[in-house]
Every structure is written in C-alpha cells, then in structure tokens.
Amino acid sequence: MTSKEFEAVIKLPANIRYEYFIKKVTDSEAIWGLYDDGWAMSSDDKERLLVSFWPRKEFAEYCAYEEWSNYKAHCISLDDFISDWLPNMVEDQHKLLIFWNRDDSAVLEIQVLLNDLVKELKKY
Structure with a gap:
C-alpha cells in the first residue's frame, strides 16, 4: 500500500471505510486487531465493550x-x-468498532457484520 493510498483511505467517512473493510478482508481473508495482554477495546455509553478491527496491518x-x-x-x-x-x-x-481512524469508526452489531461478510464472500 502506498502512503498516498493510505492517506486517501484513512480520511474516508466511516461508512465508506466500512465498505472498504468488507471488501479488503474478504479478499485477503484476514482481519487485523491490536493486542497487548488483551485485545484493543473501548466502551460505548452503555458500558458495552467495543472490540476494534481493521482491514490491513498498516x-x-x-x-x-x-x-x-x-x-x-x-x-x-x-x-x-x-x-x-x-x-x-x-x-x-x-x-464491533470497525476501522477506527483515530477520529471515528463504524460501530455495529455483530450480526450486521456477519451478514455483510457472508454476502461479500458469495461473490468469490
């Protein structure tokens, strides 16, 4: 990935980054998280844990x-x-906290992500 591509993608709105996430993870068959004695998480206003994932290591x-x-x-x-x-x-x-960019992310229920992944995988 070039730095120009990285900069362009990281600045996209959260919903477009989510679409990018779906396409990239189904294409590469890999998802990236951050780990250090546990996975990177935050919480919402209802104190539910949000687990963070990205489409690429970078x-x-x-x-x-x-x-x-x-x-x-x-x-x-x-x-x-x-x-x-x-x-x-x-x-x-x-x-799920999908493709946080230090500013915002797509926050969604697990079933929504699963449905979107299955739908995209059917194209392969």
Missing part, C-alpha cells in the same frame, strides 16, 4: 497510539473470525 498500526501505544497489530484469519470470534463476541455481548 491501519491497525496507525491506531496503536495513546492508550494503545504498546499494542501490536495481529492478524486473525477470516475463517477463525467468522467461526470462533463472532460467536464468542455475541455470547459476551460485545459490539
């Missing part, structure tokens, strides 16, 4: 700053994410 690393400065980007296979991660997050009542 974007995750860009967000490893401030309270997440010690976190490192880790790859999760798309198969594991769909079969293990998402069901466990549903059980734990977490929500």
Whole structure:
C-alpha cells in the first residue's frame, strides 16, 4: 500500500471505510486487531465493550497510539473470525468498532457484520 493510498483511505467517512473493510478482508481473508495482554477495546455509553478491527496491518498500526501505544497489530484469519470470534463476541455481548481512524469508526452489531461478510464472500 502506498502512503498516498493510505492517506486517501484513512480520511474516508466511516461508512465508506466500512465498505472498504468488507471488501479488503474478504479478499485477503484476514482481519487485523491490536493486542497487548488483551485485545484493543473501548466502551460505548452503555458500558458495552467495543472490540476494534481493521482491514490491513498498516491501519491497525496507525491506531496503536495513546492508550494503545504498546499494542501490536495481529492478524486473525477470516475463517477463525467468522467461526470462533463472532460467536464468542455475541455470547459476551460485545459490539464491533470497525476501522477506527483515530477520529471515528463504524460501530455495529455483530450480526450486521456477519451478514455483510457472508454476502461479500458469495461473490468469490
């Protein structure tokens, strides 16, 4: 990824970054998170945990700053994410923080992401 492409994508509105996320993770079959003795999370106004994910390592690393400065980007296979991660997050009542760019992100229910991933995977 060129720095020009990175800068262009990171500045997109959250809904467009979400669409980019869906296409990139289904194409690469990989999702990126930040990890340091636990996965990078925040919480919403109802105190529900939001788990953060990105479509590429570069974007995750860009967000490893401030309270997440010690976190490192880790790859999760798309198969594991769909079969293990998402069901466990549903059980734990977490929500998803998709493609945060240090400013905003898409925050959504797990079933919405799962439906969008399955729909995109059918194109392959």
